[in-house]
Structure formats: structure tokens, C-alpha cells
Amino acid sequence: MSQTIFQLKITLMGSQKPSIWRQLQIPAGLDFQQLHAIIQGAMGWTNSHLHAFTDRRRNFSIGMPDEFDMDETQDGREEKVQDYLSAKGDTLIYEYDFGDGWEHAVEVQKVLEAEPGETYPKLLKGEGACPTEDCGGIWGYYHLVEAINDPKHEDHEGMVEWTGLEKWDVSEFDQAQAHDRMIEWYKNAADAYDELF
Template identity: 35%
Template sequence: MLKPAATLRIELLDVTPLVWRRFVVPAHVQLPKLHKIIQTVMGWEDSHLHLFDFGGTAYGVLDDEFPDDLTRSEKGVRLDKVLGSATQFQYRYDFGDNWRHRIVVEALGAPNLCFTLPICLAGENACPPEDVGSVAGYAEFLQALVDPEHRQHDDYRTWVGGIFDPAGFDVNAVNASLRTLR
């Protein structure tokens, strides 16, 4: 019997334009692997801490340097077990910039045998660059890039490596990266 798959839609909250992805994972995926998949589909670089929140129960990487009695270890925790009957949950990345994501479970059931999981099906817009400085920092960054007279225009262009397209998203590139996770 085939193990079920979960079709998920993730949205980066509070940014414009809306950044979202639709992707499919094995429903039994463990949270550390789901974190890696999310990092890949969103375009993050996995250089900060993260947290999953399932209806008020938080899971993440426990850090002795920053003790937290409210967060449970994500190690060995499967998505299908913590999801229960919930249809959405939260994912937070980079507690300094505080990137908040909503993840909606769009479907749970038999996998499409044409796909090797995980796979990204669709999405729109580029994820903000790492360490851009939160929602407000990203808005300032975008404004500076389009205005050659902005005082930080040249600095941001250099920092980002020249060109940044906020509407850029390449599902094929994401899936090529996902293949390295399998």
C-alpha cells in the first residue's frame, strides 16, 4: 500500500508581493526534513533557527545557548502525527528578521505516481534575500533597488550581487534542488 502524500501551500506573511509555493511531500516526513524542503522551495539558505507551530505546540531545534521550555524537539516528529485534523500550521524562520509563514494542507491522500516526492508544483515571486532586515527591511530594499537616486541603491545592488527580481520564481530550478534532498 502506498503511503499518503500531503499537498501543502506555504505563504510568506506580511510581504508584498505575496511569496507562495505549492509542494507535495510524503505525509510521514519528519519535521527536520520538512524544514529542509521548505528552505529549498522558498529559496532560504538555512542559516537561521526555525520553529513549527501546530495549534500552539511548538517544535524546533533545541539550543542549549537559548533554553526554551515551550519548544519541543522536532527530531523524530512526523508531519502526519502532529498534524492530526488541523488544516494549517505556522513556520517561523530567522527569529531576528521573524519571517512568518502560513502552511495550508490542501490535500492529504494517495500520492500521484507520476511524481517523485518531494516536488514543487507552483509558486510566485522571489523570497527576500537572507538578512535583508525583516518585512520593513525588505520593503526598503525593494524601494532602493528601483530608485537609482536612493541613498542605498548602489550598496544594495552590490550586496545582492547585481540583479534581484522580486517576481522571479523558477519551479524547475526548485525541483532540481529538491532532487538533491531525496
């Protein structure tokens, strides 16, 4: 019996010049905790904050429920991706860090059959550097980029000291490194859940 594969495009909403995105293929039968780990690794995040999968109507919230959960979040370990995505054009929103509000559009580009001998997930390509954690969301990120890259900016010294970088390349993306990180996160998806509790 063949395995169904989703080709997904993950786009960091609000990102620009270049847009920050990753294109990957995953088994349709994964749970949402596994998809969370894959996105964390492929994008370059550090799993330092809570997350949730939802839709534009907020009809559901799938993530990491705890005893303080007020939104009745469904446990991502118990919900399957294929129960919420099934066809080309289907979309979800993946939000990471509710303070900074990093929202990612998750779009099904293709529904495929697994190729014999291939292993999944696979990172096909991507573009754009992942923002640094805790910089204030997408607009804070572009402020940080401007401040670091302009020695005359009033926040230049502070941002350089904070990040340890003299220059920020918004286009930097190492696909091989991102793929290896994605596979590592995927293999340790259960640990990625437990680290925050």
C-alpha cells in the same frame, strides 16, 4: 498499502504584489526536519539561521533544540508532520531566522493518496522571488527592493553594493531550479540540521 500525501501551500506572511508562495506535495510521514529542508529548498533560503514550527497559540515549538534552548523546543527529527497536520485546512507557522522573523503559513490544501510511480516531495508551482537573507524581515526586504530599483533612492548604492544586483525582480521564480534545490535539501536533511551546530 497506499502512502498518504499532503498538498501544502507555503506562503511567506506579509509578502505582497506578488505574494511569495510555493505549492508542494510531501509524504505525510515525514519528520519536521525533513519538512524544514524541503521549505528551505523550495523557497530559496540558505539554512543560515534557526527555525521553528508552531501554531498561532504557541502551544508547541518544533525545531532545533540545543543546550541554550529556553523554549523547550521539541526536536524536529523526532516529531512527525502527520501528528500535527491531518486534514484540509489545517495550518502551522514555520518561522525562519528569529532575528528577521520570516514567518510562513503552512496550509494543507489536499490530503491525497500517492500516485503509482510518482516520487515525492514534488514542487507543483510557486510565485515570487525569495528575499535575500539578513535584510531585516519582510519590511526590510521591500525597502531593499525599492532602494535597488530606484537609482535616486538614498540607499541605492549601498543596497546594490551589498547584493551585487542592479535590479531586483520580485516576480522572479524558476520552478525547475527550485524543485532541484528542494530535492537536494531533502536528501541532505540531516546535514541541514548539523550545519548549524
